Amino acid sequence: MRRTTTWLLSLATAAGLTITLGSAAVAEQAVTAQPPVSAAAAVGPQPGTFVGKGFDTCTAPSQSAMNAWRTSSPYRAVGIYISGASRTCAQPNLTPTWVTNQTANGWRLIPIELGYQAPCGTRAPKMSADPGTARSQGRTAATSAANAATALGIGAGSTIYNDIEQYPTTTACRAAVLSFLSGWVEQLHTRGYLAGMYSSGSSGIRDVCLEYNNPSYIRLDQIWIAWWNGVADTDAGSYCSDAYYANHQRLHQYAGDVTETWGGVTMKIDRNYLDVSTSQQPPQQWSTTIDNTTAGGFTAGAAWSTSAYSAQRYGTDYRFANPTTASDVAWYRANVPATGSYEVSVWYPADAGYNDRTPYLVATASGNQSVTVNQRVNGGRWTSIGVFTLAAGDGNKVGVSRWTAGSGYVVADAVRITRM
Numbered sequence: 001m002r003r004t005t006t007w008l009l010s011l012a013t014a015a016g017l018t019i020t021l022g023s024a025a026v027a028e029q030a031v032t033a034q035p036p037v038s039a040a041a042a043v044g045p046q047p048g049t050f051v052g053k054g055f056d057t058c059t060a061p062s063q064s065a066m067n068a069w070r071t072s073s074p075y076r077a078v079g080i081y082i083s084g085a086s087r088t089c090a091q092p093n094l095t096p097t098w099v100t101n102q103t104a105n106g107w108r109l110i111p112i113e114l115g116y117q118a119p120c121g122t123r124a125p126k127m128s129a130d131p132g133t134a135r136s137q138g139r140t141a142a143t144s145a146a147n148a149a150t151a152l153g154i155g156a157g158s159t160i161y162n163d164i165e166q167y168p169t170t171t172a173c174r175a176a177v178l179s180f181l182s183g184w185v186e187q188l189h190t191r192g193y194l195a196g197m198y199s200s201g202s203s204g205i206r207d208v209c210l211e212y213n214n215p216s217y218i219r220l221d222q223i224w225i226a227w228w229n230g231v232a233d234t235d236a237g238s239y240c241s242d243a244y245y246a247n248h249q250r251l252h253q254y255a256g257d258v259t260e261t262w263g264g265v266t267m268k269i270d271r272n273y274l275d276v277s278t279s280q281q282p283p284q285q286w287s288t289t290i291d292n293t294t295a296g297g298f299t300a301g302a303a304w305s306t307s308a309y310s311a312q313r314y315g316t317d318y319r320f321a322n323p324t325t326a327s328d329v330a331w332y333r334a335n336v337p338a339t340g341s342y343e344v345s346v347w348y349p350a351d352a353g354y355n356d357r358t359p360y361l362v363a364t365a366s367g368n369q370s371v372t373v374n375q376r377v378n379g380g381r382w383t384s385i386g387v388f389t390l391a392a393g394d395g396n397k398v399g400v401s402r403w404t405a406g407s408g409y410v411v412a413d414a415v416r417i418t419r420m
């Protein structure tokens with residue numbers, strides 16, 4: 001999958017935590033694109049539960065080529081590029097009928113999105129170097145990929161793999177890539193798909209595994225390791241610990257740009273070995289919104305006044321207070337269904353007289369974490385302040401503190417908690 005544009009075109013021809021938020025980049029709007037009408041569904045989730053060899057090539061092969069390789073080759077899975085602005089091969093064969101025919105013939109499909117690339121890499125289009133913007137781009141990419149899969153008949157429960165080609169990783173670049181992938185996972189789960197990623201072992205795979213236990217990012221369901229060591233297994237060597245993605249969650253591209261002939265049909269391919277399962281299902285969707293007027297869901301001290309001044313408010317009114325050197329937290333209470341990763345988003349009206357360093361406290365499973373938000377900008381919308389590990393049960397989960405060095409009123413309006 002590391003083919004250059006020139007090579008791809010020739011093949012096509014031949015083959016016929018404390019963070020500060022406040023920039024407009026991190027103010028998020030809900031994805032409004034509607035899913036297309038589904039084509040006739042493929043046989044089961046793709047690639048589903050499968051152990052064995054597969055191949056990928058730039059253009060989905062013709063039906064006659066697929067039939068010849070099904071009869072003669074050792075491969076039973078095929079990678080197909082279903083979406084993405086970085087694709088450079090035409091896909092004249094890739095139709096709902098083609099998908100139905102392959103799965104009916106026993107092929108497992110590996111759906112691939114080839115779009116945004118690392119901001120520090122050489123390939124375009126590049127995702128933003130700003131983590132907030134990159135995360136939003138990941139959501140957009142997931143929506144596009146899910147729409148493409150649905151249109152082809154590749155249904156919910158399937159895994160879609162985001163192809164991020166090799167890049168010279170840095171700390172900043174890693175943050176952007178992992179933020180992008182967090183948005184990718186989040187939105188695919190919302191659509192009922194599993195989320196995978198293909199990348200070089202020395203860049204994307206290493207970065208994902210280095211941050212495997214970092215609650216700031218949402219973990220992928222499966223990884224696809226590009227490491228051309230010639231061994232048909234799912235080992236990642238030094239790039240990823242054997243303890244990570246260990247539950248039938250790996251694909252390994254072990255050889256690339258090789259030419260093979262089976263049944264009289266010659267193709268240039270990459271060789272892959274899969275050990276994947278449908279046991280990783282998208283988590284059951286759960287979300288709750290707590291407003292300052294939610295009965296039993298909000299508590300605040302006497303210093304917190306009530307106002308309906310701003311039209312950007314959520315609901316009928318909101319609470320505000322002067323900053324002080326005492327915490328005096330206004331708390332939002334929620335009954336979290338299970339310990340796990342949850343995105344916390346906040347809603348507040350923005351005003352030049354409100355605080356530019358409002359501390360939000362998130363009661364994570366390992367203790368309170370503080371996130372500072374500039375309430376002078378990005379008001380009247382949901383703004384994500386991050387993904388956190390929250391403990392199961394009923395209790396105070398998110399708070400707004402008055403203890404800040406910033407100036408202006410501190411505002412407490414609404415909070416949304418969404419399971420990832």
